[in-house]
Amino acid sequence: MLGTALSASKVGTLVWLALSPWALxxxxxxxxxxxxxxxxxxxxxxxxxxxxGWPFHWLLYGPLxxxxxxxxxxxxIREGPAPDSKGKYLFAxxxxxxxxxCRAFSGxxxxxxxxxxxxxxxxxxxGAAFFLPGIREMSLFCGCIDASKPTLERAVRRGExxxxxxxxxxxxxxxxxxxxxxxLVMTDRKGFVKLAxxxxxxxxxxxxxxxxxxxxxxxxxxxxxxxxxxxxxxxxLLRGRGITLMGFLDPPLGYVWGEPIKVTQQKPVDETYxxxxxxxxxxxxxxxxxxxxxxxxxxxxxxxxxxSAADAKKKAPTLDAAAxxxxxxxxNACKVK
Numbered sequence: 001m002l003g004t005a006l007s008a009s010k011v012g013t014l015v016w017l018a019l020s021p022w023a024l025x026x027x028x029x030x031x032x033x034x035x036x037x038x039x040x041x042x043x044x045x046x047x048x049x050x051x052x053g054w055p056f057h058w059l060l061y062g063p064l065x066x067x068x069x070x071x072x073x074x075x076x077i078r079e080g081p082a083p084d085s086k087g088k089y090l091f092a093x094x095x096x097x098x099x100x101x102c103r104a105f106s107g108x109x110x111x112x113x114x115x116x117x118x119x120x121x122x123x124x125x126x127g128a129a130f131f132l133p134g135i136r137e138m139s140l141f142c143g144c145i146d147a148s149k150p151t152l153e154r155a156v157r158r159g160e161x162x163x164x165x166x167x168x169x170x171x172x173x174x175x176x177x178x179x180x181x182x183x184l185v186m187t188d189r190k191g192f193v194k195l196a197x198x199x200x201x202x203x204x205x206x207x208x209x210x211x212x213x214x215x216x217x218x219x220x221x222x223x224x225x226x227x228x229x230x231x232x233x234x235x236x237l238l239r240g241r242g243i244t245l246m247g248f249l250d251p252p253l254g255y256v257w258g259e260p261i262k263v264t265q266q267k268p269v270d271e272t273y274x275x276x277x278x279x280x281x282x283x284x285x286x287x288x289x290x291x292x293x294x295x296x297x298x299x300x301x302x303x304x305x306x307x308s309a310a311d312a313k314k315k316a317p318t319l320d321a322a323a324x325x326x327x328x329x330x331x332n333a334c335k336v337k
Contacts, residue, residue, distance in 0.1 A: 052145070052158075066111075069111070069253070072210075072214070072252060072253040073252035073253070074252060074253040074254065074255065075252065075253070075254050075255070076111040076112075076115060076254075076255045076256075076257075077254065077255065077256045077257065077292070078115040078116070078257045079256065079257065079258050079259050079288070080258075080259035082115065082116065082117060083116065083119065083202070083204065083260050085117060085118025085119055086118075087202060087260070088156070088159075088161060088199065088200060088201040088202065089119065089121070089161045089162075089201055089202050089203070089204050089260065090161070090162045090163075090164065090192060090195065090196040090199075090201040090202070090203050090204070091121055091161070091162065091163040091164070091203075091204045091206060091257070092164055092165075092166050092192055092203055092204070092205050092206065092281060092285075093163065093164070093165055093205075093206040093207070093208060093255075094165070094166070094167055094171075094184045094186070094205075094206070094207055094208070094285050095167055095171055095174075095175070095182060095183075095184055095207075095208065095211065095212070096165045096167040096168060096169075096171040096172045096175070097172065097175055097208065097211035097212060097214070115257070119161060120160075120161065121160070121161035121162060121163045122143050122144070122145055122155055122160050122161070122162060122163065123139075123142065123143055123144040123145070123163050123164075124144070124145060124146070124147030124151075124152055124162055124163070124164045125139055125144040125145070125146065125147055126147055126168065126169065147164065149191070149195060152195060153195070153199070156195075156199045156201065161201070162195075162201070164192050166185075166186070166189045166191075166192045167184055167185040167186065167189065168185065168189075168309075170185045170309045170312035170313060171183070171184060171185040171312065173312065174307075174312055175211075175212050176212065177212045177213045179212075180299070180301055180302050180303060181302075181303045181304070181305055182212060182289075182302070182303070182304050182305070183305045183306075183307050183312070184285065184304065184305070184306050184307070185307055185308070185309050185312050186281075186282055186285070186306045186307070187282075187306050187307060187308045188308040188309055188310070189309065190274060190275075190278050193274060193277050193278045193281060194269050194274055196263050196277075197263055197264070197265065197266050197267075197269045197273065197274060197277060198265070198266070198267050198269060199265070200263065200264075200265030201263060202260040202261060202262055202263050203260065203261040203263060203277070203280075203281055204257055204258065204259075204260050204261070205257070205258045205261065205281050205284040205285045205288065206255065206256060206257045206258065206285075206288070207255075207256050207285055207288045207289055207292070208253065208254070208255055209253065209254035209255075209256065209292060209293070209295075209296035209297075209298070210252060210253045210254060210296055210297065211253065214253075252296070252297075253296075254292065254295065254296040256288050256291075256292050258284045258285075258287070258288050259284075261277065261280050261281060261284060263277060282306060286304055286306075289304045290304075
């Protein structure tokens with residue numbers, strides 16, 4: 001079965017679930033349309049994703065997230081000592097992947113609380129997700145808020161830490177399990193670094209190993225991708241195990257967090273300092289990849305490239321990724337069972 005990531009597959013399922021009471025004779029068309037109208041009105045009028053969202057503590061730190069991680073035989077690693085629980089942090093995870101399965105690492109009963117004791121964080125998510133029925137509610141219950149700068153700044157002022165997938169939709173569209181080259185949209189994505197500097201938040205870089213192999217992907221024709229881009233939807237079809245969209249299990253997933261990159265608060269932000277911190281983040285991400293690629297099933301000829309958003313849109317040849325790799329303290333690992 002094929003489904004469009006973050007679009008047709010999910011929306012189609014949700015439409016069926018919405019219509020099934022009528023199809024099974026449990027309600028009339030009038031009731032169905034009345035419910036749909038009321039839902040649409042509150043969808044437009046009520047926008048909790050621009051505020052505090054609807055974080056559901058049990059869903060964030062309950063057994064469901066642990067089940068998702070254990071299904072993929074996931075291992076979560078933190079390099080170096082545990083960060084100070086009183087600090088302020090912006091977590092930046094790469095790559096985005098088709099489904100963004102790497103989001104699962106931030107919750108659960110065991111790993112997150114074990115590796116980051118006393119630290120909770122809110123996900124920044126793209127705005128269109130909060131207008132898709134079902135996806136909207138799940139995102140809000142999981143603690144997601146809009147990834148726009150004003151919304152994130154309000155969260156920071158409330159004392160909340162932030163988790164982002166800076167590569168965004170452009171990086172999502174580069175997901176290719178058949179390619180030996182993993183491409184990260186990073187060279188011109190500096191907004192998250194600027195937010196961290198303005199807010200005085202240390203940046204914790206991360207890399208999700210194995211996400212590109214969870215589903216088999218097929219690129220849609222270019223003209224369809226152009227139609228989907230303004231809607232911030234992926235131009236990628238995916239296939240899971242058998243006739244389902246459930247992910248493949250081999251190789252296992254691995255989430256690796258590097259040590260915090262110390263940031264000096266500035267406002268306004270000096271451009272030179274912004275570039276320096278951004279380069280530190282890029283070097284740290286490449287370093288994580290080099291240190292752990294063999295452990296998580298990446299072949300010796302696997303490469304990592306840093307590209308710009310413009311390159312991602314054009315599918316231009318990848319750029320060479322140069323990095324200074326400094327191995328930090330021994331990693332602390334948490335195995336999800």
